[in-house]
Amino acid sequence: MTSERENPQTLSALDRPNSYIGKTVPRPNLDRLMQGRGLYVSDIELPRMAHAVFLRSPHAHARIVGIETSAAKQMPGVIAVVSGRELSTVVTPWVGVLSHLKGLKSAPQSAIAVDRVCWQGEAVAAVVAASRAQAEDAAEHVLVKYEELHAVTDMRTALDPATPVIHASLGDNLAFERIHDAGAVDLAFAESDEVVEAEFVFGRHTGVTLEPRAVVADWNAAEARLTIYQGTQAPHMVQNIAALHLCLKESQVRVVCKDVGGSFGIKVHIYADEMATYALSKLLRRPVKFVADRVESFNTDIHARDHRCKGKIGVKRDGTIMAFEIDDLTGIGPYSMYPRTSAIEANQVVNLVGGPYVTGNYRARARVVFQNKNVMCQYRAVGHPIACSVTEGLVDLAAMKIAMDPVEIRRRNLIADDAYPCASPSGLRFERLSHHAALAKLVQMMDYDALRAEQAALRVKNIHRGIGIASFIEVTNPSAAFYGVGGAKISSQDGVAVRLDAQGSVICQTSITEQGQGSESLTAQIVGSVLGVSMDRVRVMLGDTDNTPYGGGTWASRGAGIGGEAALQATKVLRKNVLDVASAILQSVPGELDIVNNAVVNVVDGAPRIDLSELARIVYFRPDTLPPGVQPELMATRHFVPREYPFAFTNGVQASWLELDLDTGFVKLLKHWVVEDCGTIINPQLVDEQIRGGVVQGLGAALFEKCVYDERGQLTNANMADYLVPMSGEMPDIDVGHVVSPTLESELGAKGAGEAGTAGAAAAVTNAVNDALRPFGTIITEIPLTPQVILTALRRI
Amino acid sequence: MTATVAIALSVNGELVEANVLPRLNLADFLREHLKLTGTHVGCEHGVCGACTVRVNGDIVRSCLMLAVQTQNAAIETIEGLSDSGEIADLQSAFRERNALQCGFCTPGMLMAAQDLLKQSPCPDRERIREHLSGNYCRCTGYQAIVDAIESTAWARRGRRP
Amino acid sequence: MKASAFAYARATSVANALEMLTTYGERAKVLSGGQSLLPAMNLRLVAPELIVDIGELTELRGVAVKGEVLTIGALTRHADLLKSREVAAHAPLLKDAVAHIAHPAIRNRGTIGGSLAHADPASELPACMLTLGATIIARGPGGERRIAANEFFVGIYETALTPQELLVAVELPVTPKNSTHFFHEFARRHGDYAIVGLAAQASIRDGRFADLRLGFFAVGDRPLLAESASKLVDVAITPAVLIEAASALDDELDPLEDQQATPAMRRHLAKVLLARCVSLLLARPDLGAGAPA
Incomplete structure (x- = not known):
């Protein structure tokens, strides 16, 4: 997919010869980490x-x-x-x-x-x-x-009058409640041919950063x-x-x-x-x-995702989804976490359920209750895995009810790729998404029909495999609407300062941070590309409030989209300033000069005119030789925050292919596919690896991860041997594909990619397990999908 | 008797003499006494693999070994393997494939990978995944790591993947 | 998470180790491979006064075959067992089992003696000892004691060893030429402790078991040599026979509840293992599906 730009002129900064944008280049400074010479x-x-x-x-x-x-x-x-x-x-x-x-x-x-x-x-x-x-x-x-x-532990009874109130001054154990009602939900259910309900249960889990x-x-x-x-x-x-x-x-x-050493929120x-x-x-x-x-x-460490969500979907026999309704309950521990609060996750669930689909009929209630367990708050893909699992679980249940293929029901209900801009049933504004293009690409990548045939052939041999599909949307590039408007001193804007040093290299200070995503790399790629210098000449400094511009940092899939745009804009200014000085030195005009490969060259014939190191030498040491009135500014600073849309939504779709051992309840993941659309891709490899890492965290939630509390509020598996995270031996290879719909909010066009993998992975796996279970008349809507859960559902134990 | 114990050992080829408390584990000895902070501590109960080092040529969890047990032993850490060039190709493959994100697991991961490649010059992906099964990575999802090790194995055998 | 302070002594001989164990009794802990002891100490679940490090007693490390007996020194590491030609030739079940123990870095340190003395009911080697009919050799102040494997494991982390005794070796009868074996465990992730496991050895004549030893682990407070195996010996195995054996096995099990499984699930999985074991050993795919109810 290509995007029409209002001002094609501005594209040049990214599409210049030797641009690093859209190219896989190794991250700078990896040797430090690989040689054990980092500084954690x-x-x-x-x-x-x-x-x-x-x-x-x-x-x-x-x-x-x-x-x-x-x-x-x-x-x-x-x-x-x-x-x-x-x-x-x-x-x-x-x-x-x-x-x-x-x-x-x-x-x-x-x-x-x-x-x-x-x-x-x-x-x-x-x-x-x-x-x-x-x-x-x-x-x-x-x-x-x-x-x-008395310890209040069960979220289901936290609001009962008989349950003690944890903080007497608050009056009750209800931290937050949100109700949303859009369209004509009751009418839509009444007009549905089938209405399906289920309760989705999610294991409380945590991030387990390795450091x-x-x-x-x-x-x-x-x-x-x-x-x-x-x-x-x-x-x-x-x-x-x-x-x-x-x-x-x-x-x-x-x-x-x-x-x-790992962050993930x-x-x-x-x-x-x-x-x-x-x-x-x-x-x-x-x-x-x-x-x-x-x-x-x-x-x-904050826990997350401890939700029980009742869901309901209405569907016509032709596959038209008529309405969604949810009632979400979550227990957040005894305090709302500071300063981002512990209500955001449930709020996101309400925001995101039904998000990929056309229907405007949507009713939701979310209740957030206090309990005497560790605090819950935002962890990678906040609320998305809940919303995605509920939505995609309901869509599959509806499809099953009307005997429609899971891909087909999605084709009939996903928002059309040419329907944008539009809004979700919860009122979220979408600038441009690509659900259908993504689904088409996914179906082709996984060879869906062949896989279905293989599944059928194996079933005869008593081998039970399942295919699960999950479409999703992801909140990225948040504006001040996320936190700032609520009074939190959390910056939604980011700043970048770039300067030419005395040898013609570039020092770039950015307010986004690096935890391994590649913030440093993407910043250097943008700066190098826009300025016309090689990446090895760009040094990026981050993570120091004394030495970087003011900004938000790296979270909510915002680093590339917001910090990257600030880098682009700052470098454009520096480039102009460099060319102004060059034209003064060379007695030329800026329009006739360009910067390519660390040197100022003629636009016309590409002939080198002056190396940046020489230009810097003159500016810093021999300014006396410059024409009168020329005051070079070889440092530029720009800031950026999205203003038009509160969030840059991305979209995508995932698929899981797995095998279920009916005797043991063990699930073997065979393959996983993701197609996602994060707009402009700065470094394809880094995006793919964000997706893969995110998927595996979602697979952990699907199969393994759960903080197990007893009824007295004791966490009983607080060690690495008992709290299981995904390991290499059980994880599948993950194929990643892309559709590219840049945001027009920024010149760069990048949206976030850090959480897409986590958003949909568990939903895809759950749908695949239920697909494998289809002949056995049982449905599971609880994760993690442990052998215990599966054998119980199969009534084997 | 909880007094310090004198030990002499070789660390990355250098002779080290030290007096250590019995309770000091090898990971903390390397990090705090020798300032070899490339050996990372992720769990301190022998599960995560971030503290993997080589003792007399074998990979071990340095949080599950006491410093006093290393008397006369030859210890190699990620710093040593890096400086000797032994794993330069593996590191290069990790770089090219972006087989690390936060980097905290990476020293242990490289140790385990090199151990595998020494024992088994042409491991398939399943064998690679199995050998890394005791090394946690929370960032990559493992695939890039498996790819990097596989390509290094191919390269060492003089073949293209 | 740092271990409590303790005193440390590097034993210079078995006798020297025994002297210290005699003096300190339960206040001392023997450090062999340390792969179970040190995590517990780091977590301050145990805080011994004295650590007796037997790591330098090289006479306790190694595998030897003499006549019909395979002797494995207590300090023999899991990795040694994996590489040992003697083990591969004379106790192939053991080799299969060791591959399931944790991960390479753990196997490079962990020892057979440490694993047996630790007596984790979910670990592989104790069950193998039962299946293989091992004799555990301990030395104490009163000299050497030979303990049959089926009398050695007495509870969770409990053995017949006294605090003054040191496990020095195990002896295994050399596996008969015509015997066959099966090892499998269900673990959530590669190298995790088993939810249920089975180490089996059998000899087969004319499609029937002439002998069958089934060592289950993680099915109770100690490994179990299933007596119900006898129901499968010298009979033509039919689904009905298998069901009867499974039912008898069920009576023998006393599984515990933990993070990974309820007792009911362990019972079920033990029966699945039984069916798979019988099916595989007899090359009878018809018997392998499901758990014999």
Whole structure:
């Protein structure tokens, strides 16, 4: 698919000879990581650095009767033992609400619990010692007396009058409720030939970043300045919030983010223990390091996706989908997470259900309730896997009911590729999507008809395979509509500064961050392409609030689309400035000159005129030789934020091909396909790898991942041996294809690609399992699809 | 008796002498004492594979070995394998195939991959996936890693894939 | 997640190790491969006062065949077993089983003695010992003790060893020439602990089992040498016979509940394994589908 551009002139910056845009080029600086010479927060050591360990509540809900620290304070190496009350003199509590999520409420949360703990794993005291081991030794000698309180664990009964209210001041356990009603839902169901209902159940899971959360906080009392080394996706957000709650000015806080060992949304939040670490550094006037260990990670990294969603679909016998209706319930733990809140996920579910389809009849209710479990918040593809699994599950159930092929029912209901701009039933505005082109491409890539024939042939031999299809939409490039309008100090704009150094190389500072997606690479590709220099001449700096423009960072699939556009615009300015200087030096005019391969050349014949290194030498060292009145500006800064659309929606479709062992309930994934449309593709390989990595996280949700809590609110599988994530042996090869519909909101035309894989993978697998189960008259709408779940559904056990 | 124990060992070909507490594991010894931070710690209970190093030529989980157990042993870390050039082709294949994103699993992954290629010069994809089955990667979905190892195996045998 | 402090002693001989174990008793732990002990220590689930490192007792490492007996030293690593020609020739079941133990880096450190002494009911080697009729050799203050495998495993992480004893070797009767074997386990992911597993050895005559030993694991608090195997010996196996054997097996099982499976699921999977084992060993695909109800 091609896109008409209003101003073809502006395309030249990207389509120039030697452009890196649309090309697979290796990411710069990978050697550092491959040789073990990266710098992750866990690697950082500072002089006089101490180690913090948090003593954590063994109870899901309890009153803290007393904390006895004297024995611990006497232990070798101990520097301090600090309770929540003591720390509250340094850091103020917070409440995770946003004003645009109307009615969202939460209670004040402290860096370390004061008086009461509300989930198993909440910190009750900090021990700071010369080493982590010594701090752990001492933590065993901190005696906390608890009075256990009733733990609210089941989201289904959290709102019952008989259930205790976790935060009395809030009146009830309802954090947020949203109701949406569009079109004529009752009429549509009445006019449907078939109405199908199901309840979809999702396992609570978490991100399991391979490097746990880690922070080194360094309060320099003489400078009155706090430097925070943290693997965060949003350095400026951390800066703002650390300053706010430590009662500092933003200028007194610097956040430095070097290499980050995985994030996936886990590292975009403000965690209580991280705030406590900042505060401990300030309190103790020395650097303090906190690295969550793996058990702490499971107990305190945000969880996500704990939803039970009832869904209903009405369909005509000709396949026309008449209406969707959902009733979603989710339990978020005892607090709404700060500052992004824990209502966004359910809100997204309401936003996204039915999104790919034409019908405008849609009713939804989402309720977000408090419970005494670890907090839930935004993890990769926030809400999308829920919405996609519900929508695509319902569509398949409807297709099954009217005996229509799953591909065919989608063909008959997906929004037409020429219907844009238009809006979803929940009111989301779509600039341009490509559902039909994507589905056609998917069907061709997987050779759908041949696969169906193979499936039928194998079924005769008692081999049961399934094909599952899942169309999806994805929210990317969020504007201020996501957080800013609700009062959060989370920037939706990003900035890039580019400058020519004295040898004609480029230094680029960007406010987006790198966690392995390739932010550095895509920025260098854009800068190199637009300016006309080779990528090895572009050095990209990110992750430092002292040394980058102000911006949001990397989350919500926004880095390429927003930060990339800022890089493009900044580089265009630099290019113009360079050509202005060149024309002054060469006594030419800018229009006759171009920059190609690190040199200024003639537009007409491409003849080299002056190397950029020579130009830089003149500008920086011999400005006296320039014509009078010429003041070169070899540095340019631009910022960008989408203004026309609140979000740049992308779309795509996935398919899963798997084999089900009816005797054991084991699922073997044989193959997975994805076609997605993220607009302009800057680096095809990086996009494909984002898709693949995202798919596998979705496959984890489909088959393996679940935080298992008991009825007392104890997380029973908080270790890597018991919490299963996908491993190489069980994962299939994943074929990725693309349709390209650039957004016209930016010159670059890029939308996000980081979450598309995760959005639809579980839905595709669930639909495939149900496809394999079809002869056996059972349907499963619960993930993870463990052997236990499958054998139970088959009534084998 | 919880006092330090003197050990002497070779790390990346250099003789190292140290006094270590018995409870110090090899991963922490390498990282904190020798500042070889390429050996990563992802779980500390022997599951994730990020801390994989070579001890006397065999890959092991350095979080599941005490530093005191390395008396007279020859340890090789990712820094050593990189500097010797032993895995330069593998690293190059990882780069070309973007077989790493955040890079945290990568040193352990390279260790496991090189171990496989030494034992089995022409592993098929299933064999590769099996050999990596103890190394977590949360970013890539593994396919790029398998591709990079497969292409390195082909290249080492002097053939094109 | 750092281990509690402990004292460390590198044993210089078996006698030296036994001296320390005698002095410290339950306050000491023997460090062999460390692949189960060290995770538990890092998680502070165990905090021994003294670690007795037997890693340098090279006399405990190795595989030897003498007459009809295969002797495997306690310090023999899983990786050694995989590579051993003696094991491949004389205990091929063991070789198949070892390939299912965890991952290469774990197999390079973990030892057979450590695995048996740890006695995790979900691990492979204890069940193999039952199937293969192993004798476990322990040394203690009173000298050497030979313990039949079926008397060695007494509960979850519990064996017949006293805290003063050291497992030094296992002896296996050399597998008869005409015997055949089956090893399979159901694990969620490659290298994970089994949900249910079966290590079987058989001799077959005229399409019937002349002998059949079925060592199940992860079906109770210890590995199980199924007596119900006898129902399949010296009879023509029909679906009805298999059902009867499965029913007898069901009576023998006492599975536990954990993250991966309920007891009911373990019972079901054990029966699936039984059917698959019989089907494969007898080359009778007709018997292999489903779990004999």
